[in-house]
Amino acid sequence: MDPRSEVLLRQAELFTGRVLLAGLPADDLLGELPDSLGWSWHAGEQATLAARFPGRSHFGTCPPLEVFTAAVLFLPKSRELTEYLLQALAARLPGAPLYLVGEKRAGVERAAKQLAAYGQPRKLDSARHCQLWQISVEQAPAAPDLESLAQRYELQLSDGPLKVVTLPGVFSHGRLDLGTALLLDHLDDLPAGSLLDFGCGAGVIGAVLKRRYPHSTVNMLDVDAFALASSRLTLAANGLDAQLIAGDGIHAAPKDLAAIISNPPFHQGVHTDYQASETLLREATRHLINAGELRLVANSFLKYPPLIEQHLGPCQTLAEGQGFRIYRAKRR
Known part of the structure; x- marks a missing residue:
């Protein structure tokens, strides 16, 4: 299991229901969170997820059309991409929780500051050299035009x-x-x-x-x-x-x-x-x-x-x- 997924599962009670896992690793997280959805932009990871969890992961540059009540962004490498992804997710979640998880060495603390555009960030957990952050989307932005x-x-x-x-x-x-x-x-x-x-x-x-x-x-x-x-x-x-x-x-x-x-x-x-x-x-x-x-x-x-x-x-x-x-x- 990816260490970022392990951090999420330490707080598994937060992720019941229709949660969108954006940029998720190709591990068993969808199996552990059976009501969740995946969104991947990595063709290899998407192929693995599609084979193991048919119909539950979407591949592309935009979030899936399905309704979700919360979302988790697995921190990507690029700051510019993080900004786009956070806006795309926040636009779909007015008043709802948005989470960010990532490795410390990947700059998750710095990226957590980007959450502040949509709510007050708070750190929920730190383990496995990773951190989990959360906001409630107070001001939902317009969906970004990629x-x-x-x-x-x-x-x-x-x-x-x-x-x-x-x-x-x-x-x-x-x-x-x-x-x-x-x-x-x-x-x-x-x-x-x-x-x-x-x-x-x-x-x-x-x-x-x-x-x-x-x-x-x-x-x-x-x-x-x-x-x-x-x-x-x-x-x-x-x-x-x-x-x-x-x-x-x-x-x-x-x-x-x-x-x-x-x-x-x-x-x-x-x-x-x-x-x-x-x-x-x-x-x-x-x-x-x-x-x-x-x-x-x-x-x-x-x-x-x-x-x-x-x-x-x-x-x-x-x-x-x-x-x-x-x-x-x-x-x-």
């Missing part, structure tokens, strides 16, 4: 400007990260056929691929609903189309890909986690056609070339700079 919270910027590329739209909580919100900037300079000569932007984030790589290779099918995969929503907005802003896929890792990708291009993720919440990236390197060959190509950017200190060569083929370093390297390998 798209109005987007940040927009424009990239000046060799084939013209590209508009980028990022939503709260999405990687590199409001700016182009250094790794992706380096990768954008090394997307020439990809093989013809279906392409995959793995860990698409705000959709920068996928949009560039579709514009540069208009006759290729471009697939854009991410675990996060807010990232997929951002990618959809970026594509629309540039008049482009691609296939958006919600999935937790490379196993959710199509087969018979001509190339996989990625600035792979290495964070899960506040924790560093290389599992998705390492699984990509191990399993890429299962998704690539013969002579299909993997091209990715990674921090220079990560020892990816041995993994690439073990599971895919000879690894070439195309470029290096700003603490990143571009690797290329073809399926043997």
Whole structure:
């Protein structure tokens, strides 16, 4: 059981009835609170919850339409995302309780101050290196318009400007990260056929691929609903189309890909986690056609070339700079 869930269950009498658990972990909490509902924006956790508790967890960027009488927000990493989620929940709970639970090291005490916009925060419990806070929603806000919270910027590329739209909580919100900037300079000569932007984030790589290779099918995969929503907005802003896929890792990708291009993720919440990236390197060959190509950017200190060569083929370093390297390998 996740320690945040354990803290909730120490106060289980507060969570009887129709309680919405927002951002809940994929543990047995829905089983312990049988009248509760889940809301997840993590495709992997949603898949687990849907399999164990059919019909009780909603996936997306907005709260489910079902009526709930209280809500618990499991603290996300991003302050901007926390602000959106609290407003979205408070808008549905006039006069009702809203709870916040999170790890101390994730900044739950700081985040509890964001609750003050809707009521008087009070700490209910502190255990398992986590804290539980509560307010009664005294002044319910209007439901937030997620798209109005987007940040927009424009990239000046060799084939013209590209508009980028990022939503709260999405990687590199409001700016182009250094790794992706380096990768954008090394997307020439990809093989013809279906392409995959793995860990698409705000959709920068996928949009560039579709514009540069208009006759290729471009697939854009991410675990996060807010990232997929951002990618959809970026594509629309540039008049482009691609296939958006919600999935937790490379196993959710199509087969018979001509190339996989990625600035792979290495964070899960506040924790560093290389599992998705390492699984990509191990399993890429299962998704690539013969002579299909993997091209990715990674921090220079990560020892990816041995993994690439073990599971895919000879690894070439195309470029290096700003603490990143571009690797290329073809399926043997």
